[in-house]
Amino acid sequence: MVNAFLQRLSQAADLTDGELSAVDELCRQPKDIAAKKYLSRDGDEMVSFPVVLSGWAARYQILRDGARQITRLLLPGDAFYFGSAPNGVAIEEVITLSPCKIVNILYSDMRRLIDRFPAIGEAMRTYGCMENAILASWVVNVGRRDALERMAHLICESHYRLALVDLDQGQQIHFPLTQDDLADVLGLTPVHINRKLQQLRQDDLITLRCKQLTIHDLRALQQVAGFDPAYLTPRAQSQPDQQSPRAAAA
Amino acid sequence: MVNAFLQRLSQAADLTDGELSAVDELCRQPKDIAAKKYLSRDGDEMVSFPVVLSGWAARYQILRDGARQITRLLLPGDAFYFGSAPNGVAIEEVITLSPCKIVNILYSDMRRLIDRFPAIGEAMRTYGCMENAILASWVVNVGRRDALERMAHLICESHYRLALVDLDQGQQIHFPLTQDDLADVLGLTPVHINRKLQQLRQDDLITLRCKQLTIHDLRALQQVAGFDPAYLTPRAQSQPDQQSPRAAAA
DNA sequence: CGGAACATTGACGATAATCAAAGCGAGTGG
DNA sequence: CCACTCGCTTTGATTATCGTCAATGTTCCG
Numbered sequence: 001m002v003n004a005f006l007q008r009l010s011q012a013a014d015l016t017d018g019e020l021s022a023v024d025e026l027c028r029q030p031k032d033i034a035a036k037k038y039l040s041r042d043g044d045e046m047v048s049f050p051v052v053l054s055g056w057a058a059r060y061q062i063l064r065d066g067a068r069q070i071t072r073l074l075l076p077g078d079a080f081y082f083g084s085a086p087n088g089v090a091i092e093e094v095i096t097l098s099p100c101k102i103v104n105i106l107y108s109d110m111r112r113l114i115d116r117f118p119a120i121g122e123a124m125r126t127y128g129c130m131e132n133a134i135l136a137s138w139v140v141n142v143g144r145r146d147a148l149e150r151m152a153h154l155i156c157e158s159h160y161r162l163a164l165v166d167l168d169q170g171q172q173i174h175f176p177l178t179q180d181d182l183a184d185v186l187g188l189t190p191v192h193i194n195r196k197l198q199q200l201r202q203d204d205l206i207t208l209r210c211k212q213l214t215i216h217d218l219r220a221l222q223q224v225a226g227f228d229p230a231y232l233t234p235r236a237q238s239q240p241d242q243q244s245p246r247a248a249a250a
Numbered sequence: 251m252v253n254a255f256l257q258r259l260s261q262a263a264d265l266t267d268g269e270l271s272a273v274d275e276l277c278r279q280p281k282d283i284a285a286k287k288y289l290s291r292d293g294d295e296m297v298s299f300p301v302v303l304s305g306w307a308a309r310y311q312i313l314r315d316g317a318r319q320i321t322r323l324l325l326p327g328d329a330f331y332f333g334s335a336p337n338g339v340a341i342e343e344v345i346t347l348s349p350c351k352i353v354n355i356l357y358s359d360m361r362r363l364i365d366r367f368p369a370i371g372e373a374m375r376t377y378g379c380m381e382n383a384i385l386a387s388w389v390v391n392v393g394r395r396d397a398l399e400r401m402a403h404l405i406c407e408s409h410y411r412l413a414l415v416d417l418d419q420g421q422q423i424h425f426p427l428t429q430d431d432l433a434d435v436l437g438l439t440p441v442h443i444n445r446k447l448q449q450l451r452q453d454d455l456i457t458l459r460c461k462q463l464t465i466h467d468l469r470a471l472q473q474v475a476g477f478d479p480a481y482l483t484p485r486a487q488s489q490p491d492q493q494s495p496r497a498a499a500a
Numbered sequence: 501c502g503g504a505a506c507a508t509t510g511a512c513g514a515t516a517a518t519c520a521a522a523g524c525g526a527g528t529g530g
Numbered sequence: 531c532c533a534c535t536c537g538c539t540t541t542g543a544t545t546a547t548c549g550t551c552a553a554t555g556t557t558c559c560g
Contacts, residue, residue: 178505178506178507179506179507179508180505180506190506190507191508191509194507194508194509195508195509197507198508
């Protein structure tokens with residue numbers, strides 16, 4: 001599981017238990033703005049390397065006019081080191097979308113680990129690639145799909161990512177996003193989200209109530225979304241024939 | 251310059267000149283689809299690690315209906331390892347937008363280099379962070395800005411990135427994107443691009459002719475775009491006061 | 501009970517897409 | 531040297547997706 005940075009990390013933690021300082025586990029309430037704590041820095045050594053253990057969080061940016069765009073969903077197993085603020089100036093903030101457990105590791109410790117175990121460095125690079133792939137797919141989603149397709153695609157992606165990390169919960173997943181959150185993920189307005197959600201419901205593709213999302217017809221949903229999980233699948237599979245249908249028109 | 255992966259790489263190449271096999275330098279014509287060559291793989295060892303030396307290229311995806319979305323602009327100094335196709339199945343393709351020089355390095359060689367010089371591994375991670383930051387900013391751009399702001403923002407970003415790597419060419423840069431390309435970067439239609447370009451011209455912000463882009467009033471353009479270069483600036487600057495104005499509304 | 505956050509509905513408006521045609525410039529070939 | 535084509539740009543008219551505004555409903559919680 002490339003995705004499960006968590007796994008690799010906990011392995012590492014097992015190996016060098018006494019060595020990881022500041023592995024404080026936090027339980028945070030929804031809508032808690034965690035950015036200040038996790039992305040601040042006082043001197044290089046204090047840069048921390050947080051990993052989500054459970055719950056959903058998100059990175060976002062706020063524009064001048066107050067508009068918000070969520071740039072990344074942080075699901076269990078996801079790491080969010082200062083990725084988007086290389087100089088420590090946090091353009092992006094982090095917010096929890098459900099109660100979260102977050103492990104916090106000093107980046108200096110990470111670096112020591114990497115020196116000791118090159119495989120961890122490799123894992124970090126690979127994980128970074130997957131983040132890239134997801135971000136690129138979001139650009140495609142927001143740039144070239146209409147509202148219904150976007151929603152469907154996000155649901156497929158979330159479902160798939162959760163299945164990669166968690167035990168497979170079948171077609172029912174915890175989906176804590178409000179319609180406002182969805183709007184800010186997909187670059188739409190809450191009102192429009194509402195209408196398109198209804199459409200998905202009417203077409204009997206999903207049920208979404210009380211933050212529980214049930215996918216009734218995964219294949220149909222993927223069809224609507226034009227979803228191809230290739231960008232999420234861990235590498236080194238190398239099944240040359242199994243590529244899902246992907247049109248390459250001019 | 252974190253951005254200039256090129257620099258670090260050429261340093262490395264200097265250090266271990268005889269060691270880098272397959273450093274073939276290629277000159278490619280515009281609209282050349284380079285993906286097949288660079289992103290294919292036959293066994294893990296053949297994965298290559300291309301770096302753009304000069305010219306512009308782009309990564310993109312094609313949707314079912316034939317729509318294209320460009321997910322990344324590859325400017326001089328940019329590396330595009332198989333970042334978005336961890337399993338070798340290329341969802342994304344690469345196309346050159348102007349004549350390009352591209353260096354091609356075997357990933358196995360990179361790995362050897364990293365083992366020898368941990369700083370290179372660190373540089374790769376940092377570089378990956380910057381790619382992430384750019385992708386996130388594209389999500390914001392396409393998700394929450396209108397057409398005019400998007401155009402302005404893309405121009406500011408390109409200008410800034412080029413200034414980081416190349417010598418500062420002042421306010422005139424080579425800008426090889428056609429209006430169709432721009433449309434596929436910004437998630438709009440070519441017709442709309444055309445109209446908004448005219449607006450930028452009428453407002454005396456830019457001139458764009460014969461693939462030469464001149465920025466007449468950079469500050470005004472950044473104002474239109476809501477552009478804040480913080481996400482592009484190399485880290486470890488740590489100027490606590492110099493953060494450009496950034497509104498954090500609720 | 502009252503309030504807050506979230507969901508839903510309707511009417512209207514605006515930004516951007518679509519369709520279609522014409523202009524322009526550069527390179528090609530007769 | 532001049533048609534001719536091809537890729538790119540420009541323009542106009544029309545459509546529609548999505549946004550805006552505003553109000554009402556609902557659920558949950560103190």
